[in-house]
Amino acid sequence: MKRVMNSGQTLVAESLAGFVAAHEDLVAFGGGGRFLRRRALKPGKVALISGGGGGHEPLHGGFIGTGMLDAACTGHIFTSPTPDQILAAMDETDTGAGCLLVVKNYDGDVMNFEMAAEMAAPRHRIDMVVVEDDAAYGPSVRSRGRRGVAGTIVVEKILGAAAERGDDLAALKTLGEGLSPRLRSMGVALRGVTVPDNARETFALGSDEMEIGVGIHGEPGLSRQRLASADEIVRLICAPILDQLPVAEGLHPLLIVNGFGGTPPIELHLAYGLARRFLEAEGVMPRRSLVGTFVTSLDMAGFSVTLALLTEEEFALWCAPVATPVLAW
Amino acid sequence: MKRVMNSGQTLVAESLAGFVAAHEDLVAFGGGGRFLRRRALKPGKVALISGGGGGHEPLHGGFIGTGMLDAACTGHIFTSPTPDQILAAMDETDTGAGCLLVVKNYDGDVMNFEMAAEMAAPRHRIDMVVVEDDAAYGPSVRSRGRRGVAGTIVVEKILGAAAERGDDLAALKTLGEGLSPRLRSMGVALRGVTVPDNARETFALGSDEMEIGVGIHGEPGLSRQRLASADEIVRLICAPILDQLPVAEGLHPLLIVNGFGGTPPIELHLAYGLARRFLEAEGVMPRRSLVGTFVTSLDMAGFSVTLALLTEEEFALWCAPVATPVLAW
Amino acid sequence: MQLDAADLTALIALCRAEIDLHCEHLSVLDSAIGDGDHGANMRRGLEAVYAEREAIAALPLPAALEKIGLVLVMSIGGAAGPLYGTLLMELGRGLPDAPDAAAFAATLGRAVEAVARRGRSGPGDKTLLDVLYPVQAEVAGRAAPARIAECAQSAARATEMMLARRGRASYLGERSVGHEDPGASSCALLTTTICLYLKEHAAP
Amino acid sequence: MQLDAADLTALIALCRAEIDLHCEHLSVLDSAIGDGDHGANMRRGLEAVYAEREAIAALPLPAALEKIGLVLVMSIGGAAGPLYGTLLMELGRGLPDAPDAAAFAATLGRAVEAVARRGRSGPGDKTLLDVLYPVQAEVAGRAAPARIAECAQSAARATEMMLARRGRASYLGERSVGHEDPGASSCALLTTTICLYLKEHAAP
Numbered sequence A, B: 001m002k003r004v005m006n007s008g009q010t011l012v013a014e015s016l017a018g019f020v021a022a023h024e025d026l027v028a029f030g031g032g033g034r035f036l037r038r039r040a041l042k043p044g045k046v047a048l049i050s051g052g053g054g055g056h057e058p059l060h061g062g063f064i065g066t067g068m069l070d071a072a073c074t075g076h077i078f079t080s081p082t083p084d085q086i087l088a089a090m091d092e093t094d095t096g097a098g099c100l101l102v103v104k105n106y107d108g109d110v111m112n113f114e115m116a117a118e119m120a121a122p123r124h125r126i127d128m129v130v131v132e133d134d135a136a137y138g139p140s141v142r143s144r145g146r147r148g149v150a151g152t153i154v155v156e157k158i159l160g161a162a163a164e165r166g167d168d169l170a171a172l173k174t175l176g177e178g179l180s181p182r183l184r185s186m187g188v189a190l191r192g193v194t195v196p197d198n199a200r201e202t203f204a205l206g207s208d209e210m211e212i213g214v215g216i217h218g219e220p221g222l223s224r225q226r227l228a229s230a231d232e233i234v235r236l237i238c239a240p241i242l243d244q245l246p247v248a249e250g251l252h253p254l255l256i257v258n259g260f261g262g263t264p265p266i267e268l269h270l271a272y273g274l275a276r277r278f279l280e281a282e283g284v285m286p287r288r289s290l291v292g293t294f295v296t297s298l299d300m301a302g303f304s305v306t307l308a309l310l311t312e313e314e315f316a317l318w319c320a321p322v323a324t325p326v327l328a329w
Numbered sequence C, D: 001m002q003l004d005a006a007d008l009t010a011l012i013a014l015c016r017a018e019i020d021l022h023c024e025h026l027s028v029l030d031s032a033i034g035d036g037d038h039g040a041n042m043r044r045g046l047e048a049v050y051a052e053r054e055a056i057a058a059l060p061l062p063a064a065l066e067k068i069g070l071v072l073v074m075s076i077g078g079a080a081g082p083l084y085g086t087l088l089m090e091l092g093r094g095l096p097d098a099p100d101a102a103a104f105a106a107t108l109g110r111a112v113e114a115v116a117r118r119g120r121s122g123p124g125d126k127t128l129l130d131v132l133y134p135v136q137a138e139v140a141g142r143a144a145p146a147r148i149a150e151c152a153q154s155a156a157r158a159t160e161m162m163l164a165r166r167g168r169a170s171y172l173g174e175r176s177v178g179h180e181d182p183g184a185s186s187c188a189l190l191t192t193t194i195c196l197y198l199k200e201h202a203a204p
């Protein structure tokens, strides 16, 4: 796989440096370059800290700013950050109200954030919200639940707005956990991913194949199928999402179509149009929408659909002003 | 090449439908679906109308809104729109001050816009600004000049802000032509493009090749080379840009790194960081920057760098408020 | 030039079938030195004309040609749309209702000039004009249809060694040499189709 | 367990070389049922330990092990970092300065339990614990180093037929069966390297 890079070793670091340079009004390096932080912290506000492996850009750094994250810790490609990064972020952005860690549900991410939280427990009030929105896998008897995928930005936006208005740690935790059962995503890949410096693709798809239920690490998904029409693809990923959501009057649907990095805008908007039509035919009328490339798996071709059914309060928080490199309204 | 689509015939139309649905607050179909228009026109303002082939999304529709375009006409993939689309756009968005057509410099685009302008001459005041920013090709003795590529968004933003503040047709034309010699772009592709329904790639690159000086239609570029490091690639495309620009004190550099559709954000930000370092080492300090996927060539992998050296006035117009699906500040 | 409604309908159907048959080939030519869409563009244009063939054939020849040109302009887009459209529209506008051979040749000459003005191009630029110019010369010289068809084909082939100075291929410079121009190719296909029909059906 | 500074330095160098040698293989295993980075992760960790080997080797054994664990945690990331880190840190924290075999086995047992708690996992989940448990049992039974190494290797191979219930592979369900677990594989490699060294160099 060809990439614009100098080496696989330096890809993440050089990309972060470029990102900070491009958004120096909002974002800065913290902790000697170990994490990204909001340039201007708001004293007395709970520090919202997230992070995860590299290769998912613009997640999480793109969501740092007013009304969203205070810090983002990035690991190597598809590798969660280490506890020292997370510790440094807590030390630098906790202005007294404690830290809320927003973690995507992968064993590696959860363990690293937990270790950091244990180490920092003597000097910070800390709580954690684990994002698990992937509709491809239900929590089985012994597994640790659904993966966290593109729905992460919904959690970060809503908690970010709540933190900005002054919610305390406990309220944020309650808000985040309340949202979880009303947030689902599902993805499809048309072309797999090669981790830089690896000789082989993590998964390779034939020229007429697609992989349904993929995550965001180029890992294999639920099932491999013959490439279908966009209508059929949209049906295959929207139906399971709807099945798992408590559709009801009074909830405000938010629809996100997210590109995985190698999918052009023309296809994302097409997918959005079809997803919206599918949902509306099922009686679900999106109140707000977002189409773009937000949570990637390097340059994987494909996309995911996220549907959130928001309460009145959550919806207001979603609509609240935000000023970050990626979301701004 | 695999795509998220139902058919090559319907790709553009279905994508535009999704785009309008996703941005219904700002954008609407006009002329019975033949073009996209700003939902709320501003009476007495010169109508800024652009357009071109499909496959370049989010250009041009993504730049419709306050402070930028009033209408965008989209053709089939890589095929300029037809005069009837452009006529319909003029008829519907000219509120009395005339129409300025912003056209990328391709024979097909220029001819279709010219035919439309001739046909509409009896009922509209019309002028045209042709964007020709591609540094890969200098205007040779008989050719019709440089291609219009990602610099188009600079022209559309600056003219859009000027139209919004009330500049008349002649002033806009002067502004657009004045900008031209201070605007250059150059691109590189790592993977070619297959036009939907075509059996073959327009150009195919070997697994260790890149194409320097590509345009935005998957057409071959200036030269084919062995894939180089990001540092070297950035040098290869930034040096010719700098060579062609009248670098001088008092001009405000604007730097844009644009993805061609198949390039993930992690690589675009890396390229931005290196391009910025390259320029700063040459004494050019970007005052504003933009990194993202704005002017695509379907899902071509690669990117372009655009550098504009703006006058004080142009810089103020670039910074002026804008509210479109893609640019908003 | 005596073409009645039946002739026109037949010619439209034949041209459409010919372009459909060579659609992929035209796009392959365009992929080499352009953006790979010439086949699709021409097919879209001919399909649009075909869809309106009855209304078109009901018109007098000049109006029918002008209408064909307008349909091409409004359906093709790209470079080919305005160029083929201008050719047909100018031809239709210039022809008397019952043109003789001399009138047809003169009008064709003016239409080809209009195409050149539209494209700001001329002979040797490696475009469809490099087929139109020699075809017009043969028509002016009263050559037989078969001869005109041959001339169109060899003219298209001759674009292979030209260096493009107009259209997308011009950006390739020296790399454009060695590839037949797609527009010249489609122009030769259409010319041949029309000439062969005239040879079989039209009054000599 | 008598390991002096020279032994520790040598062991660090050997483990680093072994991981480097099998880096690609570990990533290929991880590509099949995970995200393809286990080789790179382990190499990064061992490189970090290697870079600090002199400072580490200068410490008493328990402190050295704890320090190794900390370096692994702070350099690897992913799942492997906290797991290997916890193992070494707990081992270091629990060992007396000059542990006898019984003390070592008991502490190893508690360290393995800490790993299981950290991962919220247990036997048969198709993880590195499926190597650690049997290795700990052999250590407790005073098996010879060569025997322990053999046990580690067959335990790693045995993960092939397990259905993953932890880590990324768990999302594959039935499709995880038929692939050796990368963490189990790296664990067997490291165990083997250490055991073979002990067999050659350490007092029996």
Ligand SMILES: Nc1ncnc2c1ncn2[C@@H]1O[C@H](COP(=O)(O)OP(=O)(O)O)[C@@H](O)[C@H]1O
Residues within 6 Å of the ligand: B078, B079, B080, B107, B108, B109, C030, C034, C035, C037, C038, C041, C042, C077, C078, C079, C080, C081, C083, C118, C119, C120, C121, C126, C127, C128, C129, C166, C167, C168, C181, C182, C183, C184
């Ligand atoms: N300026 C021009 N003058 C004359 N013919 C031109 C000009 N530009 C392009 N052409 C012709 O048009 C053909 C390309 O048509 P087409 O592929 O349909 O349009 P586009 O280049 O817009 O994709 C070329 O092969 C050439 O024959």
Ligand SMILES: Nc1ncnc2c1ncn2[C@@H]1O[C@H](COP(=O)(O)OP(=O)(O)O)[C@@H](O)[C@H]1O
Residues within 6 Å of the ligand: A078, A079, A080, A107, A108, A109, D030, D034, D035, D037, D038, D041, D042, D077, D078, D079, D080, D081, D083, D118, D119, D120, D121, D126, D127, D128, D129, D166, D167, D168, D181, D182, D183, D184
């Ligand atoms: N919850 C867990 N408990 C125990 N071991 C685990 C757990 N999750 C993952 N592992 C181990 O970690 C290995 C994967 O490590 P690595 O690839 O470095 O991290 P990641 O999965 O974060 O990419 C797996 O092969 C497995 O042995």
Ligand SMILES: [Mg+2]
Residues within 6 Å of the ligand: A053, A077, A078, A079, A080, A108, D035, D037, D078, D079
């Ligand atoms: Mg990983």
Ligand SMILES: [Mg+2]
Residues within 6 Å of the ligand: B053, B077, B078, B079, B080, B108, C035, C037, C078, C079
């Ligand atoms: Mg074209």
Ligand SMILES: [Mg+2]
Residues within 6 Å of the ligand: C030, C034, C035, C036, C037, C038, C078
């Ligand atoms: Mg073409």
Ligand SMILES: [Mg+2]
Residues within 6 Å of the ligand: D030, D034, D035, D036, D037, D038, D078
């Ligand atoms: Mg892994």
